[in-house]
Amino acid sequence: MKTLVLVFHPDMAKSRANAALMAAARPLSEDDGVTVRDEYALYPDGKIDVKAEQRLIETHDRIVFQFPMYWYSAPALLKEWEDKVLEFGWAYGPGGEALKGKSIMVATTAGGPRTEYRDEDNGATMDEVLSPYRMMVRYTHAVWLKPFVVFESMELSDESLAEAARDYRQALLR
Ligand SMILES: Cc1cc2nc3c(=O)[nH]c(=O)nc-3n(C[C@H](O)[C@H](O)[C@H](O)COP(=O)(O)O)c2cc1C
Numbered sequence: 001m002k003t004l005v006l007v008f009h010p011d012m013a014k015s016r017a018n019a020a021l022m023a024a025a026r027p028l029s030e031d032d033g034v035t036v037r038d039e040y041a042l043y044p045d046g047k048i049d050v051k052a053e054q055r056l057i058e059t060h061d062r063i064v065f066q067f068p069m070y071w072y073s074a075p076a077l078l079k080e081w082e083d084k085v086l087e088f089g090w091a092y093g094p095g096g097e098a099l100k101g102k103s104i105m106v107a108t109t110a111g112g113p114r115t116e117y118r119d120e121d122n123g124a125t126m127d128e129v130l131s132p133y134r135m136m137v138r139y140t141h142a143v144w145l146k147p148f149v150v151f152e153s154m155e156l157s158d159e160s161l162a163e164a165a166r167d168y169r170q171a172l173l174r
Pocket residue numbers: 009014015016017018019068069070071072073109110111112113153154
């Protein structure tokens with residue numbers, strides 16, 4: 001099983017939660033079958049190398065999109081990545097089966113508590129918030145994995161964050 005972790009954080013130098021998750025994933029090497037990429041660092045001008053990203057997808061079985069939740073969605077580069085990389089004739093349409101059968105997992109950190117994403121009085125569950133990704137996975141005939149979600153990402157104690165990072169590492173090795 002080869003896993004590709006695509007991390008989308010616009011200011012990794014100021015990140016605590018995603019930096020901790022990425023640091024847990026990074027030591028996992030090609031021997032473990034895990035490749036980690038800091039997409040904002042790779043594309044500071046926002047110009048994505050579409051062919052390079054497509055080749056990486058093609059050579060991995062599981063894709064993880066890791067990002068901090070921003071306005072019930074992801075930082076803008078992930079949307080740009082979807083719009084550019086998931087091309088007609090590659091990801092969908094005639095001959096477009098590149099994602100077919102691949103497993104896709106969202107790993108996100110949310111500032112809000114778990115209850116904010118559970119209680120219908122508050123608007124939407126986390127599953128509902130993540131539905132654009134689930135729909136993308138469905139449309140491209142990939143397989144939707146249970147999302148890895150860290151709640152209260154700004155208030156977590158060092159200990160709880162370390163535990164989340166350990167859980168993330170385990171999820172990536174599974
Ligand atoms: C522009 C912006 C929008 C945000 N929107 C949300 C949101 O919709 N829901 C939420 O739970 N947290 C939201 N947050 C909090 C972030 O999810 C939180 O800062 C992030 O998970 C912390 O991760 P980091 O330490 O890697 O930066 C937002 C933060 C920013 C800066």
